[in-house]
Amino acid sequence: MATTLVKAALSPLLTAPALLALTVAPARIREPILRYLREHVSNLTIKRAITALQWLTALGLASRASAFMSELAQNNFRFQSERHRYNWPKEVAIITGAASGFGALMSKSLAEKGVNIVAIDIKDELPADMRGNSKITYYRCDITDQSAVKELAAQVKEAHGAASILINNAGVYFRDDILTVPSDKLHKTFNVNIISHYYMLQAFLPDMIKAKKGHVVSLASMASFVGVPFFGTYTNTKAAVLNLHESLQRETRVLHNTPEIKFTIVHPTFADTPMVHTHQGELDKLGVVPIPATMVTDAIVKQILSGRGRQIIVAPGLEWISVLRALPHWFQTSLYMLEERSDGKVMKENHEEMKATQV
Structure with a gap:
């Protein structure tokens, strides 16, 4: 309101x-x-x-x-959209984490627009409602394995041609504090949430550079802008995604002279996806109501179809968090301490309950 x-x-x-x-x-x-x-x-x-x-x-x-x-x-001060260069029934979109959540929704939505979808996930198969879609081809791949990604890229190019859209969507989340997060969870979070972006970019962006045409979408989070207790490992990776997005935009201009390539980064708040469902009890205690997942995916699909890049913030009422780091430290810390005073006890209790279940 x-x-x-x-x-x-x-x-x-x-x-x-x-x-x-x-x-x-x-x-x-x-x-x-x-x-x-x-x-x-x-x-x-x-x-x-x-x-x-x-x-x-x-x-x-x-x-x-x-x-x-x-x-x-965000479009390199180019007034004209690149939309006229895209023939959607002939375009190939690579989507990671495509078997559920945002990935599944984007795959189905873009397929409805005629785009040829290369859906990538670690699961054995796609959900039933996606398996019968002639516009969606599934490839099982561990995107944290660089050699597997290179092999995948070769297979995709041979079967479908060069990709013009890459959506780095796959992500994992483990709730833990910084001092006790297990090594395997730490490495998996960074490998899936940020290192895989590098592997996918190295495999698919060169063809976009050669064609001077393409759109790279990176799924970040509102956590890109602020560190959160017990979410540290996850928020670290999302801050890295934002920095990678910015660095990549500049490199494509400076090193490759391809201002035609578009880059979109997306910062959603908690959304109604399977990853969030596993922590719904904790969110209920904090009074957090997830937004519909389609609010996020609809914005992404609309942006891709526009032929323009953009930073998209999908967090009704929380957009101001994106400028928090531009404010003086005394102001930032005051806000953090106020939140800790109101929600800190519940966050700590949630964390202790989670740790107890792991014993």
Whole structure:
């Protein structure tokens, strides 16, 4: 509700007409409105309301202009979309972690648009509702094994041709504290959540560079922006995904001169996926309600079809977290300590319960 009100207050489509009606509209329009307002509030209140509308309109316009320039910058200041270069029934999209969650939803959605999907996962087979889809081909592969990824890339290219879309979606999450996280979980989290991105990029991005055409989508998290107690291993990898995304964008410009290639990074909050389901009890105690998984995947598919790259934040009411690191340390730490004071006990209890079940 609060987010909706803020968006409405900063929408020039709402504030500008109201401001114009009260200030420069023809007298036959302006005077009846002012006369009605004077029957209920003082002239001083009306004057203050006009001043508020002026500020809100200016802030709204500035926000829209900033958003436009940011989107332009994320596309190397190229006004034209690359959408015209894509013939979706002939495009090949590589999607990791495709057997469930975001991966399954994106595979089915892009397949509906005609895209040829190379679905990759470690599971033995795809879910039943995906196995019968002629646009989806399944490859079982351990993406943390570089030699397996190289072999996969050769097979895919021979069978389907060069890929023009790569979605690094696969991810794992183990809840543990930094001092006691087991070595196997530590390595698996980093290998799946970030190292595999390197292997997939090394295997599939060269063809995009050669064609000067492609779109790389990286699944990060709101955890890219802030460290969280007992989530440290996971949040470390998601911060790395964000940094990799930024470094990769710059390298493709500097080293390969391919500004045509698009890069999208996605930061969802807790979403209704199998990975989150395993921790639903903990989230319930903290009052966290996961968003629909389709809210995330619909945004990704829409972005791919637009032919433009972008940073996508899918966290209603929590978008402000993305700018937290730009604020002074005293402000950041104050917020953290307030959260720890309100939720720290529950987080610690959840952690102790989890550790007890592992004994």
